[in-house]
Amino acid sequence: MTDTEFTGDEAAIDTATLPLDAWHRAKGGRMVEFAGYWMPIQYEGIMAEHLWVRENAGLFDVSHMGQLALSGDNVAEALETLLPGDIVGLKPGRMRYSLLLDEDGGILDDLMITNEGDQFGIVVNGAVKWEDIGHLRENLPDDITLNHNEDYGLLALQGPKAVDALARLVPEAASLVFMQAARAIWNGHAIGLSRSGYTGEDGFEISLPNEALEAFADALCAMAEVKPIGLGARDSLRLEAGLPLYGHDLTPAIDPVEADLGFAVSKRRREEENFPGAARILGHLEDGPPRKRVGLLVDGKLPVREGAKLFDGEDEIGVVTSGGFAPSVGAPIAMGYVPRDHAVAGTAIAAEVRGKLVHCTVTAMPFVPHNYIRKTGG
Known part of the structure; x- marks a missing residue:
């Protein structure tokens, strides 16, 4: 997500707006087209915003991402036919980074999957969420229910002071550790939160109903340690953290071992050799990519x-x-x-x-x- 990957042409056709579009503009956000949405690339400046997140807490609007919920009998086993991770062994309240693979082991998307107890939540990249939904619906059994939660937005609060800020609004946040998730209530709204992110810093992602987003963002940004942060700093932060961006560092032409993501292929799945592209991927794990x-x-x-x-x-x-x-x-x-x-x-x-x-x-x-x-x- 470098500056060369954005366009500032507001005449672009069929570009969608986020639920917080007016909020971003009122905050001085410079809006650009990304992943089919108008999104803020910066407010005060990329350098200042980047350093603020490293030292304080920054609020990112990532509502362009796809939030999916999958349920049904043997849903974990069904997901393992498309992902190389140990989904069956994922405990409630835990989350895992995984990869959606094509039949040859190429990466269709990278994603976060959470065992929410009664269902599995998956967050996929905004640029390919419709392709992901189509792939899942085509390849999962008919008795697996897939819901796309378009009525929910997603905020990310990142930085060393994120936990202090978020815990004032949602006390449950303080008890989570990295890659744990929980449900909570804020102002009467059911929300989901996880201790995760895309910056290399401590932080959280918070899923809220669209109608609650503005009040929640205002409550956070009223705190001295929190500022809104744009896509430019999100990109420089994830680059410093060595985290890949789908569509750029990851594509269907690349497999997990080539991408240096071999950790996403769980030990049990390696032994069972029953995930998409297993022969190619296991060969690269054995002999080197x-x-x-x-x-x-x-x-x-x-x-x-x-x-x-x-x-x-x-x-x-x-x-x-x-x-x-x-x-x-x-x-x-x-x-x-x-x-x-x-x-x-x-x-x-x-x-x-x-x-x-x-x-x-x-x-x-x-x-x-x-x-x-x-x-x-x-």
């Missing part, structure tokens, strides 16, 4: 953007899939795909920018440490 997603530290100050070709000497070896200036690092960074033998940290390569080669060094990700709260009190 032909290419791999890596982090790149960029020499100098010139940002390396998506689409830049990567070279070893005169040989073109790969491509950048995300890149930009990293405010917390103080330098440009990128991620992209290179052959397996170039994926070792410390390997020197180059990226082509405006006809010139810029020196880069392959590095481990994340670029800044994750600050997830994995146990109570720490």
Whole structure:
């Protein structure tokens, strides 16, 4: 989600608005088209908003995402025919990162799945939510019920002070740890919350009825530690955290091992070898993938953007899939795909920018440490 991936053309056809569209504009949000919606790219400025989240708490509107609920007999087993994770073993109140795979093991989307007790909740990317819904309905048994909760929006509160702010409104938030979820009541509204996010910081995602979004956002932003944050900072934060963006770092041409997401293929599923594309994926786990997603530290100050070709000497070896200036690092960074033998940290390569080669060094990700709260009190 670099700045080159947004358009500012408000004449775009069939661009939808979020429930909080007027709220964003009143707050000074600069609106751009993304994933079929008008969304705020920034309010005060990407750099300032990025650093605010790292030190305080930032409120993101991610209501463009698809919120799905699946229920029915053996729903977990049915989902395992499409995902490589251990869904059957996912306990109530727990959530897991997973991947929707095509029959060859290519990534159709990455998603978060939560065992809500009476159903499974899935949050999918906004740009492909309709394709995901179609794929699920086509491939799941007819007795599995799939509901698309369009009457609910999704907010993300991220940063080290997020828990203090959110707990004033929803006390249950303080008892959750990373990748736990719960239901709660706020002002008479049933809401869902999880301790998760897309910034590398501690934080929460909160699902609320559309009619409650504005009052909840106002209540949070009335707190000194909370400010609204746009898509620009969301992208630079997730890039520093080494988190991939679907449609850029992840596509159907890429499998989980190539994407450095092998952890999403659970141990039991590896042993059973019964998920989509198992032969390809297990082969890559065993022998190594032909290419791999890596982090790149960029020499100098010139940002390396998506689409830049990567070279070893005169040989073109790969491509950048995300890149930009990293405010917390103080330098440009990128991620992209290179052959397996170039994926070792410390390997020197180059990226082509405006006809010139810029020196880069392959590095481990994340670029800044994750600050997830994995146990109570720490």
